[in-house]
Amino acid sequence: MKEISVKTSSFESRIFIGGNSLERIPALTKTQKNFVITDENIYALYPDLFEKYFSNTPVFVMKAGEENKNIQTLSAILDKMLESGLNRTSRVFSIGGGVVGDVAGLSASLFMRGISLVQIPTTLLSQIDSSVGGKTAVNHGGVKNSIGSFYQPSEVLIAPAFLKTLPARELKCGIGELVKYAALDSEIFHSLLKNQDTLKTLDLAYFTHLISACVELKAQVVAGDEKENGERKSLNIGHTTGHAIELAFGLSHGESVLYGMAFETMIAIHKGVCERAYGERLLAIIKRALRIEPVAQPNLKAVETFAKKAKSDKKNVNSEEIVMAVARAEGKWTLLSLPYEEYEQELRFAIEQFSL
Numbered sequence: 268m269k270e271i272s273v274k275t276s277s278f279e280s281r282i283f284i285g286g287n288s289l290e291r292i293p294a295l296t297k298t299q300k301n302f303v304i305t306d307e308n309i310y311a312l313y314p315d316l317f318e319k320y321f322s323n324t325p326v327f328v329m330k331a332g333e334e335n336k337n338i339q340t341l342s343a344i345l346d347k348m349l350e351s352g353l354n355r356t357s358r359v360f361s362i363g364g365g366v367v368g369d370v371a372g373l374s375a376s377l378f379m380r381g382i383s384l385v386q387i388p389t390t391l392l393s394q395i396d397s398s399v400g401g402k403t404a405v406n407h408g409g410v411k412n413s414i415g416s417f418y419q420p421s422e423v424l425i426a427p428a429f430l431k432t433l434p435a436r437e438l439k440c441g442i443g444e445l446v447k448y449a450a451l452d453s454e455i456f457h458s459l460l461k462n463q464d465t466l467k468t469l470d471l472a473y474f475t476h477l478i479s480a481c482v483e484l485k486a487q488v489v490a491g492d493e494k495e496n497g498e499r500k501s502l503n504i505g506h507t508t509g510h511a512i513e514l515a516f517g518l519s520h521g522e523s524v525l526y527g528m529a530f531e532t533m534i535a536i537h538k539g540v541c542e543r544a545y546g547e548r549l550l551a552i553i554k555r556a557l558r559i560e561p562v563a564q565p566n567l568k569a570v571e572t573f574a575k576k577a578k579s580d581k582k583n584v585n586s587e588e589i590v591m592a593v594a595r596a597e598g599k600w601t602l603l604s605l606p607y608e609e610y611e612q613e614l615r616f617a618i619e620q621f622s623l
């Protein structure tokens with residue numbers, strides 16, 4: 268089991284990665300009232316886990332899916348926490364993917380002005396990304412993550428074996444974020460470049476190694492910039508165009524980010540911001556990931572249908588200037604800002620040149 272810690276002046280999160288990370292649970296449930304939040308799929312797939320570690324603990328089982336990451340679910344969770352007699356010393360365990368982690372994190376941050384939180388992520392995306400760093404939220408008013416807080420978990424317990432039951436589409440979703448880390452970290456870049464096809468099959472030892480490398484990088488970035496004023500923006504590589512594609516075509520987040528990263532890398536090469544030889548190697552990694560099944564087939568040639576959606580990206584200073592976090596050279600990134608008209612033109616050019 269590997270331990271990584273994220274430390275700032277105001278908090279410390281301990282992250283445990285490996286087959287036996289769940290063995291920390293008994294020590295964490297010993298002395299106070301606890302509460303578990305999970306979703307219906309995890310609850311049905313892992314009855315032994317709840318039996319073994321949480322037999323006397325109230326469990327809130329939410330419906331799965333992004334559409335349930337809302338204020339109604341949050342409110343129902345807070346009601347059940349009150350009914351269960353939790354107090355300021357209680358601890359919340361979140362067991363699930365990013366959806367459960369986001370709403371459970373927000374619940375823990377609000378209850379009695381904040382109680383202890385342990386994240387147990389079960390998807391690749393949540394294991395390498397969303398469980399670390401303390402972003403919590405629900406969607407509201409048609410805007411994704413519009414109500415939320417920064418609230419750090421005291422511990423994150425990552426058991427890669429959860430991935431064995433993860434559907435292929437969800438695994439690919441996490442691979443989108445994995446490739447994002449390749450653009451920020453030399454070791455991950457070379458590992459994905461060298462191990463051509465390893466992502467297609469779930470080799471748990473290899474995935475455990477990659478998860479550790481991603482978490483280590485994310486921990487460093489978050490420790491230096493908890494509230495996303497600078498370096499943490501690097502974690503949005505590919506996301507400006509990716510979010511636009513996700514919104515317009517309803518593709519999974521990970522697949523959208525892979526397309527976004529491909530086009531933004533091509534734009535960065537074309538603008539002379541990204542070294543060509545490096546950018547082309549990164550593109551090869553992205554395309555290989557995009558070819559993993561199941562492959563979505565959005566009509567990306569209809570640029571005007573989705574480019575406009577990039578105008579509402581949070582990184583923009585105003586809606587006529589599109590800001591992207593792009594790869595620049597091995598392990599290096601930068602912000603690239605283009606007037607909207609030019610962004611759309613560059614995007615069209617990139618998509619015309621693109622083939623999988």
Ligand code: ADP
Pocket residue numbers: 306307308309312331332333363364365366367389390391392393429430431432433434437440
């Ligand atoms: P993300 O982490 O990508 O935000 P979600 O929390 O929406 O993902 O989870 C995606 C889907 O995968 C949900 O339907 C969830 O119930 C399911 N899921 C999560 N973890 C597992 C797992 N280990 N095995 C099987 N299904 C899982």
Ligand code: ZN
Pocket residue numbers: 444506520524
């Ligand atoms: Zn993302």
